[in-house]
Amino acid sequence: MTIPHAPTRAELIALRQRYRLERERRVQPDGAGQYRATDAEFSYYAADPYTEVAEREPVHDTVDVAVIGGGFGGILAGARMRQEGVERIRIIDKGGDFGGTWYWNRYPGIHCDIESHVYLPMLDETGYVPEWKYSPGEEIRRHAVRIARKFNLYEDALFSTSVTSLTWDEASETWIVATDRGDVFRATYVVTATGTLSEPKLPGIPGIEDFKGHTFHTSRWDYAYTGGTPDGGMTGLAHKRVGIVGTGATGIQVVPMLAEDAGHVYVFQRTPSTVDVRANRRTTADDVGAGRDGWARERRENYLRIVSGEPVEEDLVADQWTRSAGLLEKLLPSFRRHGDRTAFEAAYEIADAAKMNELRARVEETVTDPDTAAKLKPWYRYACKRPTFSDKYYPAFNRANVTLVDTADTHGIERITEHGVVVAGTSYELDCLIFATGFSAGTSGISSGNLPVHGRGGTQLLHARAQQGPRTLHGFTSNGFPNLIQMGSLHNASSVNFTHILDEQAVHAAALVAAAEAKSALVEPSRASEDAWIAALAEGAPDHEWFHAECTPGYYNREGRGRPNGPTAYPHGAVAFHELLQRWREGAVTEILQTRTSPQPR
Missing domain, CATH: 3.50.50.60 (FAD/NAD(P)-binding domain)
Incomplete structure (x- = not known):
């Protein structure tokens, strides 16, 4: 050829x-x-120019699930929890409304660089068909609001609010959530969805x-x-x-x-x-086959398979991402590494x-x-x-x-x-x-230390990671931190279309809560389960360090310092990882459930 x-x-x-x-x-x-x-003397660079902070009384109550982050990760977690029948869901975000990065970023010319029909989540569930092949930022922000309204996520939400600490209370087996607005409330479960590009x-x-x-x-x-x-x-x-x-x-x-x-x-x-x-352009429902049930899921699964190096019969999106998918091997683990x-x-x-x-x-x-x-x-x-x-x-x-x-x-x-x-x-x-200098990639309140998380015995999550490295099962849960479900890129799957990854994570998080509720149990993996998962991540992990060591400096290689040591993502690609999670939910989810010693507060 x-x-x-x-x-x-x-x-x-x-x-x-x-x-x-x-x-x-x-x-x-x-x-x-x-x-x-953008803190201390430079905090004005991170101030909210879009929403005036409204005075309110601090809240002191109990919710079923507290979700930290009101971007697509948090919104999808709330929506999927609602589909599982969870009643009191409180989403907390420092922005003045839902949207996350699409709330904050409203600069001139802003568009998504992933096709809107695969990037915007829950299109099948909301019945929405994007107006453009690559959506402008405002269309994306409004879709975030659309999902939040459909699943009634505004009811208990706290905006213009930052969580300052999470503390596990052994006696009641709940999390105590404190914020910078004087709120101190309890949550049976906490989901962290603080994003990977949230700190300018x-x-x-x-x-x-x-x-x-x-x-x-x-x-x-x-x-x-x-x-x-x-x-x-x-x-x-x-x-x-x-x-x-x-x-x-x-x-x-x-x-x-x-x-x-x-x-x-x-x-x-x-x-x-x-x-x-x-080559952006306006699109119609006919252009993407939106008259079929499940059209959006089919399209985004097709896209994920292509950029992950999996075989497909047809490229439904057919853009520069999919045409250049073979060159993404150094970013996204895939089956392409097999063979000579x-x-x-x-x-x-x-x-x-x-x-x-x-x-x-x-x-x-x-x-x-x-x-x-x-x-x-x-x-x-x-x-x-x-x-x-x-x-x-x-x-x-x-x-x-x-x-x-x-x-x-x-x-x-x-x-x-x-x-x-x-x-x-x-x-x-x-x-x-x-x-236009971007964000601290991968930095969140938890990883920066601005949001201390104290689990069993007062152990702080950040300190535990510093001493023994990150320990999780599937990237979601950690021993010593019951009912804490983490969303993000650590020990999980990766893809250029991160909203798809987040939705799969939200489905999994909701399933964990549903399983725990059915058994009146805690969600907490054993040390042995963590060990097995870390070993699975290391087995077959791609050797991309040499490639990124030769790259021009940027956030992919820590400004020329190389990739992080140790396995950070599932080595066989997002498609395989999602299939693994589904099999695990169908057969082994009870392994993560621990017996409660206290009645659940309601």
Whole structure:
């Protein structure tokens, strides 16, 4: 088979050398330490610009299930619990409404990069058909609200509220939940669904606190300053000099919108993203076969199988994710690792190089200035950074009011002054500085220590993990922490479409609660069960460390420091993991149930 843009052996050797050189230009000695959290003196970057905090009395009551997090993980947990007959469900979120990342992120141009018909969960259950192939952020946020209303999740919800501690009370066998609003209530079960991209981060650039112009993080877009909406029309920027730091998935969407409305835009880039074809369009029910029962489940299962490397008869989504699915092997464990490893790696590198050649050619074909085009070309392997998609990003650099400032040779921005940004000795004066610097990937209140969880005997979950490493059964439950169900990526499955993963997790969490309620028991695995699961994760775990060690720095490889040590995800892919969970629920779920010693509070 002929591969377009396929490299010769000599070209492959040259590519490896170029990739290594480009990586070294961008590695910073402090790794992830180059970023700082939006707390303490920078807490205003994380303030809620959308909802005014309403005064209320603290709550002191008892609920069946407390769910921490009101994004899709928490909403799906609540919905699936409701389907199992759970009555009092309380969802707590620091945002002013449901939506999670789609509540906070409302920046101009915001869309999902996964097809909406597989990304938006519970389409079959709500009867909704997305209007676009790739939904804008507001459509997604409204769908989150739609699910919450359908399953009556607003009734006991607490918004603009952060949980400050979880404490297991041995006497009553309930969790005591405390919040920053003075709430202290009890819950028979606690589900943590705090997300993997929930803590915005800022670059640790010297002088960041000195800037006298206007500044904000893209996850807290300040429309009071810019004017307009996520659709554009930012009249407040008409004569402003605007700088944006960050060219990842967010920056790719924001830059074209700023280019249309701002007086001048300076795009500060450390590493260019891969930017593939988007081809967004309006869709109808007929386009996706939405007249059939179960159409959405069928479509998302088809998508999951493709990106996980499983065979399918037809590609129902047919976009750049599915067409490039073979290159996701270094991100998503799959059956592709079977067989002759040497032959696989050789073929994989050729396909990888061909795709990257295609993407670099797209830059050259679109951007008219040769110097700018050269700086926008991505020199790394496809799975080193999350792919992005846009038909407007590259054309934005053909405008006279857009300047690309590449910072690779200075290892980022040198410093920020009262009036602007300094790179390579050149000062760029700005009226507004916007940080599209993303989130602390994988960081939650629990992992950061901001939400201490104390289980049996007062043992703190974070301390236990520091001493003996993460210990779970299937990623959901841990010995010593009864009735605590954790949702997320640890010891679980992974996929580019994380809402699908979250829904499967929500189904499993609800099944655990239903089984415990039926037996009047506690949900808690034995140490032996944890040992067996950790061993299963290690058996057949992919060796991707060498690949990511050679990648350009980013959150996939901890800013060039390599992947975390030890198994973190199920090694045989999401499809196999979901099948494993279903078999376990049908046959072995009682193994996790422990006898109660106290009556359940009601």
